Amino acid sequence: MSSIKYLSIFLLTLLSVGTIIEAAPSSGKRTRLPSFLKVCRRSDPQLNKCARNSLYALKDRLEYGIPELYIPPLEPLIIPEIKMNQDTGAVYLKSTYRNVELYGMSKFNIKSFNIDPSKMKFTTVMHFPNLTMNADYDIDGKIMMMPMEGSGQCNANFTDVTMTTVISGEREKKNGKTYLKVRDIKVNYKVDRVKIHLKNLFNGDKALGDRMNEFLNENWDSLSEELRPLLEKALSRVVRTSTDKLFKAYSYDDLLPR
Ligand SMILES: *[C@@H]1O[C@H](CO)[C@@H](O)[C@H](O)[C@H]1NC(C)=O
Ligand SMILES: *[C@@H]1O[C@H](CO)[C@@H](O)[C@H](O)[C@H]1NC(C)=O
Secondary structure, three states: OOOOOEEOHHHHHHHHHOOOOOOOOOOOOOOOOOOOOEOOOOOOOOHHHHHHHHHHHHHHHHOOOEHHHOEOOOOOEEEEEEEEEEEOOOEEEEEEEEEEEEEOOOOOEEEEEEEEOOOOEEEEEEEEEEEEEEEEEEEEEEEOOEEEEEEEEEEEEEEEEEEEEEEEEEEEEEOOEEEEEEEEEEEEEEEEEEEEEEOOEHHHOHHHHHHHHHHHHHOHHHHHHHHHHHHHHHHHHHHHHHHHHHHHHOOHHHHOOO
């Protein structure tokens, strides 16, 4: 009996974090999970607990990333570009964020981790005490009737972020092995407090820029609701990219042995 338990499930969790992006372990085919990964057995009566421990055991490595598991460095997590085109009446905005750096993703707590092996369903709830984002932004549009435009650097702090991720898969046979094919990923988040600052709004007009920043911070709750569908979709896309890679690289029996 090998004492090596690979971890696998946490991958899922990470995914759940919206964490895994383009991390590709150079395109070579891998067939074996890294030995530091503790794998949990499907039949383990304490499967959820095992998965949780496995994920916590990976925590220290996350800062620098785990290419074998398609997890990029998390401090910071770099997202080259996020584009959002929003038109909900109250918010009509085209915005692009480049060189997005996100700090704090590796400092999570797992609130719950539920695995339904037969349904291939993974649900995680994670808490991040403090996330910080820096990016180059470019915005043009209207927000609650007020014109808003500018480009420059932005900084945002998110306090007490809770993120729930549900990954549902289905079985797929390949070369005599069972793989999980991702059918659907849902990401949902809750943020307690947000502080945001956009530099150089309105071509650097300080009075207008200050007023807009103040407005954004005061009205964050309702704005955040306007942006939610888009953000959640963007997040699930990010998660999906990596999840797909992970489940293509390793069979379900490798990741979650019987
Ligand atoms: C939040 O995270 C940033 C960057 O990691 C750090 O500089 C800051 O001190 C943290 N704030 C709190 C309240 O933990
Ligand atoms: C975010 O937190 C950092 C570190 O605590 C601070 O320097 C920065 O001003 C904060 N940003 C905003 C928009 O409040």
